[in-house]
Amino acid sequence: MSYYFAMIGTRDNPIYEAELGTFKQGGDGTPKFSAEMKELNPFIIHSSLDIVEDLQWATNSLYLKIIDNYYGYYVSAYVTPTNIKFMLLHENKNEENIKQFFIEVNDLYLKTLLNPFYSVNDPIKSTMFDSKIKLLTKKYL
Amino acid sequence: MNLGKNSIYEKNLSRRNSEINISSLSFLFCEMVSYCHSNSKSISELENKLNILGYSIGAKILELNCYRENILTIKKQLKRELKIIEILQFIHTVIWKNLFSKMADELEKSQDIANEFMVIDNNPIISQFISVPRELKQLNCNAFVAGIVEGVLDAAYFQCTVTAHTVPRDGHPLRTVFLIKFDPAVIERENIRYGY
Numbered sequence: 359m360s361y362y363f364a365m366i367g368t369r370d371n372p373i374y375e376a377e378l379g380t381f382k383q384g385g386d387g388t389p390k391f392s393a394e395m396k397e398l399n400p401f402i403i404h405s406s407l408d409i410v411e412d413l414q415w416a417t418n419s420l421y422l423k424i425i426d427n428y429y430g431y432y433v434s435a436y437v438t439p440t441n442i443k444f445m446l447l448h449e450n451k452n453e454e455n456i457k458q459f460f461i462e463v464n465d466l467y468l469k470t471l472l473n474p475f476y477s478v479n480d481p482i483k484s485t486m487f488d489s490k491i492k493l494l495t496k497k498y499l
Numbered sequence: 500m501n502l503g504k505n506s507i508y509e510k511n512l513s514r515r516n517s518e519i520n521i522s523s524l525s526f527l528f529c530e531m532v533s534y535c536h537s538n539s540k541s542i543s544e545l546e547n548k549l550n551i552l553g554y555s556i557g558a559k560i561l562e563l564n565c566y567r568e569n570i571l572t573i574k575k576q577l578k579r580e581l582k583i584i585e586i587l588q589f590i591h592t593v594i595w596k597n598l599f600s601k602m603a604d605e606l607e608k609s610q611d612i613a614n615e616f617m618v619i620d621n622n623p624i625i626s627q628f629i630s631v632p633r634e635l636k637q638l639n640c641n642a643f644v645a646g647i648v649e650g651v652l653d654a655a656y657f658q659c660t661v662t663a664h665t666v667p668r669d670g671h672p673l674r675t676v677f678l679i680k681f682d683p684a685v686i687e688r689e690n691i692r693y694g695y
Contacts, residue, residue, distance in 0.1 A: 368654075414579075415581060415688070415692050416692075418578045418579050418580070418581050419577055419578060419579075420577035420578065420579060421577050437579065438562060438565075439561055439562055439565035439566075439579050439580075439654075439655060440558045440561055440562045440654040440655065441654065441655070441656055461570060461577070464566065464570070465512065465566070465570075466508060467562075468512065468562050468563060468566050469507050469508050469510065469512070470507070471558070471559055471562055472507070472559055472563065473507055477555065478558050478654070486506050486508055487508065490508050
């Protein structure tokens with residue numbers, strides 16, 4: 359199974375994106391998207407942003423659960439209090455784990471944000487952040 | 500590059516005692532004001548510079564306080580503030596408490612103008628050692644705090660401008676009113692979503 363994870367800034371700009379592979383069920387942690395899907399992933403996520411923007415004023419929850427689907431793929435979303443959107447494209451439903459994943463990513467994002475050299479909407483380039491996300495994938499997805 | 504254990508991602512976000520020395524805070528703020536003052540030609544420019552300094556802190560404060568308040572406590576609830584009155588109450592209690600270890604004194608809605616709200620602090624901490632000279636009479640150094648409030652509200656998608664005004668009252672010569680003027684679009688959204 360493969361996941362596509364993106365963090366979207368307040369101007370609908372991607373600040374971080376990654377293709378993640380599962381370690382569960384014999385997976386080796388490498389994403390297995392076909393060449394076609396690789397190109398489609400950002401578009402699917404981007405097309406779901408309108409739904410997020412509508413939902414975020416309808417519920418005061420941070421975790422919006424599965425908000426959209428696309429030919430067997432699901433899109434889950436999480437909105438931080440400062441309206442940074444975390445989007446995850448996945449193949450099977452696993453709400454509780456995805457929720458935990460999002461909360462831990464929120465933690466990492468907050469630590470990035472508290473860095474005085476980082477300002478809102480900057481792309482996150484830290485390799486440390488990247489490897490932390492990989493660790494979380496191993497733990498939850 | 501291996502930053503190992505000292506990386507920012509290894510630090511713990513919960514902190515029980517967040518108090519710092521009032522003297523070091525005042526000294527730092529004093530330097531900020533005099534730096535801005537030396538670079539500006541008018542009072543409004545000086546206030547604007549202080550406002551901008553505060554603004555960048557706002558988003559960080561909001562994210563941090565929501566996280567500490569909701570996720571790190573036993574409640575473990577995942578929630579954001581959606582209504583004007585809720586986000587203002589959050590600023591009035593939680594954010595003020597974390598910034599100044601006290602709650603703001605009053606929270607008021609303007610009677611005449613629908614999109615104006617006021618947060619009032621009777622004795623603002625950061626300006627308590629600042630004596631404003633006569634030629635700068637209009638100046639209120641709490642423009643910095645107004646900037647923080649504006650940053651918080653903007654980050655939460657409540658676009659607004661915030662200004663600080665000195666409105667003395669008996670026994671509280673430094674009493675400061677933070678006037679929050681919301682964008683008409685915010686009021687409109689509130690009306691459509693929650694229908695008043």
